[in-house]
Amino acid sequence: MSDNPIRVATSHALPSYLDPHHLGPWGIFLQQVDRVTPYLGNLARWVETLKRPKRILVVDVPIQMDDGTVAHFEGYRVQHNTSRGPGKGGVRYHQDVTLSEVMALAAWMSIKNAAVNVPFGGAKGGIRVDPRKLSLPELERLTRRYTSEIGIIIGPTKDIPAPDVNTNERVMAWMMDTYSMNVGETATGVVTGKPISLGGSLGRHEATGRGVYTVGVQAARRMGLDIAGARVAVQGFGNVGGIAARLFAEAGARVVAVQDHAGCVYAEAGLDVPALLRHAKATGSVAGFEGAQALPREQFWDTPCDILIPAALEQQITEANAHRIQARLIIEGANGPTTPAADDILTERGVLIVPDVIANAGGVTVSYFEWVQDFSSFFWTEEEINQRLVAVMNNALDAVWHVADDKGVTLRTATFIVACERILRARDLRGLYP
Numbered sequence: 001m002s003d004n005p006i007r008v009a010t011s012h013a014l015p016s017y018l019d020p021h022h023l024g025p026w027g028i029f030l031q032q033v034d035r036v037t038p039y040l041g042n043l044a045r046w047v048e049t050l051k052r053p054k055r056i057l058v059v060d061v062p063i064q065m066d067d068g069t070v071a072h073f074e075g076y077r078v079q080h081n082t083s084r085g086p087g088k089g090g091v092r093y094h095q096d097v098t099l100s101e102v103m104a105l106a107a108w109m110s111i112k113n114a115a116v117n118v119p120f121g122g123a124k125g126g127i128r129v130d131p132r133k134l135s136l137p138e139l140e141r142l143t144r145r146y147t148s149e150i151g152i153i154i155g156p157t158k159d160i161p162a163p164d165v166n167t168n169e170r171v172m173a174w175m176m177d178t179y180s181m182n183v184g185e186t187a188t189g190v191v192t193g194k195p196i197s198l199g200g201s202l203g204r205h206e207a208t209g210r211g212v213y214t215v216g217v218q219a220a221r222r223m224g225l226d227i228a229g230a231r232v233a234v235q236g237f238g239n240v241g242g243i244a245a246r247l248f249a250e251a252g253a254r255v256v257a258v259q260d261h262a263g264c265v266y267a268e269a270g271l272d273v274p275a276l277l278r279h280a281k282a283t284g285s286v287a288g289f290e291g292a293q294a295l296p297r298e299q300f301w302d303t304p305c306d307i308l309i310p311a312a313l314e315q316q317i318t319e320a321n322a323h324r325i326q327a328r329l330i331i332e333g334a335n336g337p338t339t340p341a342a343d344d345i346l347t348e349r350g351v352l353i354v355p356d357v358i359a360n361a362g363g364v365t366v367s368y369f370e371w372v373q374d375f376s377s378f379f380w381t382e383e384e385i386n387q388r389l390v391a392v393m394n395n396a397l398d399a400v401w402h403v404a405d406d407k408g409v410t411l412r413t414a415t416f417i418v419a420c421e422r423i424l425r426a427r428d429l430r431g432l433y434p
């Protein structure tokens with residue numbers, strides 16, 4: 001469509017919250033887009049689309065606390081891009097959630113969904129709240145009020161939330177119920193990551209960790225790194241890091257270090273991962289685990305290892321610690337864990353990074369399977385789910401590996417090339433309305 005006369009002007013001043021000089025996750029996303037733009041050919045004229053989220057909704061979420069007082073929380077739902085399909089992405093509850101963060105997370109969902117070629121755009125939601133400080137009834141009221149507030153833009157064919165940091169199957173059940181009560185029908189497809197008995201999918205709970213493991217094995221094989229005996233260090237021990245650690249350990253790797261929000265444990269011979277999972281479940285952290293050496297949290301970055309899996313929050317690997325990392329391979333389980341400056345340092349040092357937008361795409365891939373199953377009311381076996389998941393992840397990694405080799409770029413840039421081409425080709429074909 002090179003004869004399309006539309007030119008997107010770039011000279012208009014950006015709204016303040018889109019300012020590329022604003023540090024933070026959104027600023028990082030903008031830098032990543034700038035890096036990929038020279039590779040986009042004619043489609044580059046649409047690149048401004050990626051630099052402006054399609055729709056941002058900021059909502060007040062007032063709830064009655066158990067003591068009778070009313071507390072207000074700030075909630076967000078950002079639909080970054082819907083050129084390829086409905087918005088899709090999780091909802092995060094965290095005391096540090098900001099609009100900039102949710103915008104970046106929504107944008108990374110657009111890239112991720114396009115990279116693994118599931119027919120979704122990108123969206124993300126969040127509430128600025130420390131959920132650990134809420135009782136279960138308060139958490140339910142918060143979830144239900146938030147869902148009602150964003151109900152004007154979500155829906156099974158519009159935008160489909162899912163779990164993210166500090167949200168889970170139970171939160172998805174409340175979201176599904178609230179949306180369903182408001183529209184007057186049981187709409188299972190409005191969220192994914194639901195309990196199995198409410199239209200959830202087998203394998204969804206484990207999917208992100210399984211995807212991290214799957215691409216980790218493939219990347220290691222390509223590097224000539226044997227998983228058996230490989231030393232793995234994991235940051236974050238929740239749904240992503242915990243499950244990935246278990247799968248690597250089951251495959252014969254040595255999980256030597258785990259760091260979470262409260263501590264860091266180390267065992268050169270390899271941690272007993274099932275025992276550590278039980279300990280973390282019982283106490284809320286890996287801290288205090290017997291049978292391992294306790295390290296200061298910060299020392300995690302110096303641990304001798306072959307594979308590093310950041311599976312916590314954004315901006316963990318920065319200029320300040322990138323030089324200290326000893327791994328040869330980094331598999332990004334978290335969204336946005338590496339800053340662009342750290343990316344450059346690590347690439348310079350020959351460390352291979354499988355970026356978040358491929359490495360942690362297993363979750364949304366099985367979310368897609370869940371959504372399809374909900375629409376057809378026909379459910380697949382866990383074996384079918386896992387086989388399809390592995391096929392999607394391997395194909396996606398193969399494709400971006402090929403582009404990286406071909407163009408001499410990092411896997412991150414290659415993934416952005418593949419994904420941005422898909423998004424912007426759809427954008428170009430759809431044209432401007434009106």
Ligand code: GLU
Binds near residue numbers: 162163165192361363
């Ligand atoms: N929150 C997950 C992610 O960051 C899953 C999103 C989804 O399943 O929609 O990819």
